[in-house]
Amino acid sequence: MSPPRRSELEMRKELVRLRMEMQRQQLDYHAEPLRHPLRQLGHLFAPGRAARGKGTPLAFGGVLLLTLFGKRLGRFGKLARFALEVYPLVSAGLRQYRESRPPKPPQAPPKPQA
Structure with missing residues (x-):
């Protein structure tokens, strides 16, 4: 038998969760130099x-x-x-x-x- 299909609402919720996680990771990535400016200078x-x-x-x-x-x-x-x-x-x-x-x-x- 095929696995039960998820409802459209569950799929949308999962999509929203994934988007929010992606945005959180992007914010962390771009905020890293601002949080540790001396580390950035150290790398230079x-x-x-x-x-x-x-x-x-x-x-x-x-x-x-x-x-x-x-x-x-x-x-x-x-x-x-x-x-x-x-x-x-x-x-x-x-x-x-x-x-x-x-x-x-x-x-x-x-x-x-x-």
């Missing part, structure tokens, strides 16, 4: 992060700005957060690319035309 200066790519004052200022005003910036805030996440990867990749290329031999100055 962690030894593992410094080895990947040293933070510049500009990146540090961007992180601070996004921590304070991230939600109010809308699409620009999302784009800026993405850029700050990608910046260490791109800078490390460029550094590795420059180090792997052989240096160019010095060129002789052009001969003056008579």
Whole structure:
């Protein structure tokens, strides 16, 4: 025999419960940096992060700005957060690319035309 079907009212209640739980988890996730701002700063200066790519004052200022005003910036805030996440990867990749290329031999100055 097939299992008994739940009533429509029970299914709606369950859906509402799941939505409320999802919203609670989202609030917890987004409130974490506000609850522990010193922990956020600690992650910036962690030894593992410094080895990947040293933070510049500009990146540090961007992180601070996004921590304070991230939600109010809308699409620009999302784009800026993405850029700050990608910046260490791109800078490390460029550094590795420059180090792997052989240096160019010095060129002789052009001969003056008579």
